[in-house]
Amino acid sequence: MIMERLKVGNAKLEEIDMLQEVTKQIEGHTICALGDAAAWPVQGLIRHFRPELERRIRDRADKELLAASG
Numbered sequence: 001m002i003m004e005r006l007k008v009g010n011a012k013l014e015e016i017d018m019l020q021e022v023t024k025q026i027e028g029h030t031i032c033a034l035g036d037a038a039a040w041p042v043q044g045l046i047r048h049f050r051p052e053l054e055r056r057i058r059d060r061a062d063k064e065l066l067a068a069s070g
Contacts, residue, residue: 002019006019006053006056006057008056008060009059009061010057012057013054013057016050016053019042019046020042023040023043024039026039027039027040
């Protein structure tokens, strides 16, 4: 799951954009309002914390690179 990988920094940077696109495809395209409601927290996370998500991904990649070279 992308959200789990984002949580630990094990996602790819392009997955942030992919997740944002998926939420836009859900929002406004479902019969049930719960579809929209499910997309909003993810959109808010990306909108407000994108730099932190990207930093977490880069930090994990840097640590893995150091461990591999070390």
